Amino acid sequence: MYPLKFHPILKERLWGGTKLAEKLNKPITSDITGESWELSGVKEDVSRVANGDLKGTSLNELIDQWGERLLGRSVMERFGSEFPILIKFIDAKQDLSIQLHPHDELARSRHNSFGKTEMWYIMDADEDANLIVGFNQPMTREKYVRSLEDRTLLDYMNYERVKPGDTFFINTGKIHAIGAGVLLAEIQQTSDITYRVYDFDRRDKEGKLRELHTDLALDAIDFEKKDDFVVTYERKQDVVNPMVDCPYFKTQFLNLQKDLVRDTQSRDSFTIFMCVHGEAVIANENGSASLKKGETVLLPASSARIEIRTSGCELLEVTV
Structure with missing residues (x-):
């Protein structure tokens, strides 16, 4: 098998913009395109080959045909024939909702899905652009619930100013949001399970408030204040x-x-x-x-x- 490229799967989002075309040359058709799924085995959104003799073949068909020669024996022993990670580029013209993702056990019991551990690599950021990652002080379940009730959740969020090259690792349970003006590469477990807890009272194109997952999120949130999300790495040349x-x-x-x-x-x-x-x-x-x-x-x-x-x-x- 030769090196395989895939057609991007483009996703319109309420918070999306046009940087996927302007910065990454993606063939977007709207000015609210938020995501380009580069490599996906997610049901209903399975990537298809864009180059060579296998052009048009789906990722799942490749796995069926090539098995461990494509994935690796140990990968198939752990994940079976399901492609285990999802690769994306994300353009946030507006702030994303404040959200979190469940761990494997909870996701499996509730949604028959993997959990969602992910990492972000910042490719482009407007001046003063930031992310929300975790809490800025020790939290408890009671304090968190009270902050939702009295609409003070943002007072407890930790903001991180970002620039190109910055990298973040987002454990399951960690509350987070991508801020306006950020273009990033995302690597994550194959899962599309997100618990949205606050959305700035935005309405969709039909004028409706987007669904929140307040109750589901309560058992999934890590309430501890942890400074474990900034990835420190070297950028040495040619190694x-x-x-x-x-x-x-x-x-x-x-x-x-x-x-x-x-x-x-x-x-x-x-x-x-x-x-x-x-x-x-x-x-x-x-x-x-x-x-x-x-x-x-x-x-x-x-x-x-x-x-x-x-x-x-x-x-x-x-x-x-």
Whole structure:
């Protein structure tokens, strides 16, 4: 199997904008496009190949045909034939709702789904743009419920000013929101389960307030104040810089000014590259694919050697 690119699945959102087209050259058709799903096995939103002989083939069909040669034996032992992560680019023209995601056990019992652990890599940010991540003081269930009742929740939120290159790891249960003016790359478990707890009293295009999940969220929130979300990593040139290593995915940062060869013969996982700056050609034994800023490529676990040809690019390398 050669390096595979997929058609983006574009999602309109109440808070979306036009940066996915302006910054990442996505073929959006509205000025409220909030998400580009780059690689998805989510039911009803399964990615399809955009290049080569397998063009038009769905990700699930590839898994059925190639199995562990695509995913990796250990990946299939853990996750079966379900693609375990979801790759996105997100453009927030307005603030997203304040939300959180359940852990695996709770998501499985309530929704027959994985939980949603995720990470964000900031690609572009307006001046003074920020994120909400966690609480700014110790919280209790009682204090949280009272803040919803008296509409003071925002007073307890922790705001983080952001700039390109900043990276955040969002555990399940951590309350969070992407702020207006932020364009980011997101890597997450395959799950679309979100508990929305506050939405700034916004109304949808039909004039209705969006649904909140106050009761569901109560048993899922981590009320502790934890400063565990900022990812500290190096940006050394032409080497592999570790970023995140969690049970669901591993991400490394590549800041390349010349070609690099990755020996993946013993890697029992597929490999994903997200291009966040510049351009490259990604090749394995069976072919190659060009990769520009805002594009994503998937290489099968059977790849023994991956060659990155470039004169300048920044990549997120993702494995399981």
